[in-house]
Amino acid sequence: MILDFGTARMRATTVAIADPGPLERFLPESGPGSAFIRRGDGVVALGEVARFETDRLDAADVWWDEISNQIDHDSELPGEFGTGPLALGSFIFDPDRSMERSVLTVPQVIIGRRGDLAWMTRLGDARRGTALPSPGEPTRRPGHITQMGGSLRRGEWERIVAEVVTLIRSGEVDKVVLARDLHLKADGPLDLRHIYGRLLETYPMTWAYLIDGLVGATPELLLRRQGGLVTSRVLAGTVWQDGSGAVDPLALAAELARSEKDMSEHAFAVRSVADALAPYCRAMNVPDSPSVLRLPNVMHLATDVTGVVEPGATSLALAAALHPSAAVCGTPTHLAMDIIAEVETIDRGRYAGPVGWVDMDGDGEWAIALRGGQVRPESPESIQLFAGAGIVADSTPSVEVQETAAKFVPMLQALGVAPS
Numbered sequence: 001m002i003l004d005f006g007t008a009r010m011r012a013t014t015v016a017i018a019d020p021g022p023l024e025r026f027l028p029e030s031g032p033g034s035a036f037i038r039r040g041d042g043v044v045a046l047g048e049v050a051r052f053e054t055d056r057l058d059a060a061d062v063w064w065d066e067i068s069n070q071i072d073h074d075s076e077l078p079g080e081f082g083t084g085p086l087a088l089g090s091f092i093f094d095p096d097r098s099m100e101r102s103v104l105t106v107p108q109v110i111i112g113r114r115g116d117l118a119w120m121t122r123l124g125d126a127r128r129g130t131a132l133p134s135p136g137e138p139t140r141r142p143g144h145i146t147q148m149g150g151s152l153r154r155g156e157w158e159r160i161v162a163e164v165v166t167l168i169r170s171g172e173v174d175k176v177v178l179a180r181d182l183h184l185k186a187d188g189p190l191d192l193r194h195i196y197g198r199l200l201e202t203y204p205m206t207w208a209y210l211i212d213g214l215v216g217a218t219p220e221l222l223l224r225r226q227g228g229l230v231t232s233r234v235l236a237g238t239v240w241q242d243g244s245g246a247v248d249p250l251a252l253a254a255e256l257a258r259s260e261k262d263m264s265e266h267a268f269a270v271r272s273v274a275d276a277l278a279p280y281c282r283a284m285n286v287p288d289s290p291s292v293l294r295l296p297n298v299m300h301l302a303t304d305v306t307g308v309v310e311p312g313a314t315s316l317a318l319a320a321a322l323h324p325s326a327a328v329c330g331t332p333t334h335l336a337m338d339i340i341a342e343v344e345t346i347d348r349g350r351y352a353g354p355v356g357w358v359d360m361d362g363d364g365e366w367a368i369a370l371r372g373g374q375v376r377p378e379s380p381e382s383i384q385l386f387a388g389a390g391i392v393a394d395s396t397p398s399v400e401v402q403e404t405a406a407k408f409v410p411m412l413q414a415l416g417v418a419p420s
């Protein structure tokens with residue numbers, strides 16, 4: 001479905017503003033509001049002037065190109081990365097099999113910050129002037145929350161992991177990322193702004209996203225296109241503290257860097273990103289060995305792949321080329337996707353799909369929607385959390401369950417629930 005402006009052109013105005021304070025405080029309790037923030041920088045988006053419901057990133061790219069050509073933009077900050085009219089989106093992991101829908105929305109008001117620069121963009125209705133919108137109502141912490149368990153019991157999920165390990169050992173496939181879910185129910189509607197605020201506090205180094213009921217804090221950047229440069233932060237290979245927190249973090253990082261299993265899992269992910277980006281890049285830098293990214297709940301092997309991108313490839317086109325990477329799907333891609341659809345038994349919806357924004361120049365940031373959960377309008381008191389782990393030949397099912405448990409921690413903490 002396309003809702004557009006018809007034949008009328010749309011006006012947009014961008015003004016520099018004084019420090020607006022924490023961006024998330026502008027999120028309304030009800031009505032359209034989305035956010036994409038890291039270390040206090042990013043955007044919060046209010047209202048909606050257009051929405052495109054497609055599951056295809058390449059169709060979204062064409063639609064945004066048409067829509068952005070209908071916008072006359074007056075800006076005090078021309079050429080500044082991320083300023084001006086944007087489309088914010090969140091895309092389905094596997095559009096061929098999901099019952100859920102992707103979303104791409106053009107907000108009416110955007111408040112943004114990058115370093116010392118802060119701005120507001122307003123679309124349409126120039127009479128509203130340059131006054132900032134009022135902050136949203138105070139957030140509500142959830143009342144009592146009941147953990148309803150996952151769609152599969154842990155033992156059942158372990159059996160699926162074991163089956164996939166057998167397939168991998170037989171040489172049919174190299175790597176498959178398997179996910180499981182957890183359902184939680186509060187005694188009243190959840191205030192996603194509260195969950196979002198907690199994630200921003202505890203996981204400032206991640207990209208925290210909130211869009212159409214999907215909320216989370218992901219450490220993985222599918223890509224940033226800024227001017228002629230593209231960067232992708234590839235993560236794969238994970239260690240975590242056991243409950244006691246007794247292991248020295250440096251020893252844990254060293255264990256990860258020495259682990260052949262994690263290194264091979266990581267190599268598949270880096271290769272898939274480098275191969276997908278290569279046709280769009282004039283020059284690329286793919287580091288030979290990963291670094292270790294430390295988060296409060298887990299550590300990952302991380303590689304930042306960078307490239308000089310050919311003109312014309314927008315951030316949405318690049319996201320279309322990169323998704324699904326081996327970090328969230330597997331290798332070879334199509335085979336891994338089929339195996340996931342066959343054995344996983346949950347609908348991932350927008351979990352593990354691209355989430356982010358694109359501007360009128362095609363620049364943008366698209367993260368991978370991990371470490372998050374989905375609230376649906378028909379049951380605003382329920383949330384479904386997702387977490388996955390890369391399975392390779394020497395994976396151990398019980399250890400993969402622990403890895404997914406460690407990945408649920410940020411959302412459980414944000415909900416005020418003790419991890420089980």
Ligand SMILES: C=C(O[C@@H]1C=C(C(=O)O)C=C[C@H]1O)C(=O)O
Nearest residue numbers: 235236237238327387388389390
């Ligand atoms: C699939 C997830 O994470 C991905 C899988 C990882 C792994 O298997 O080591 C690490 C980071 C992510 O690329 C998730 O968080 O749900």
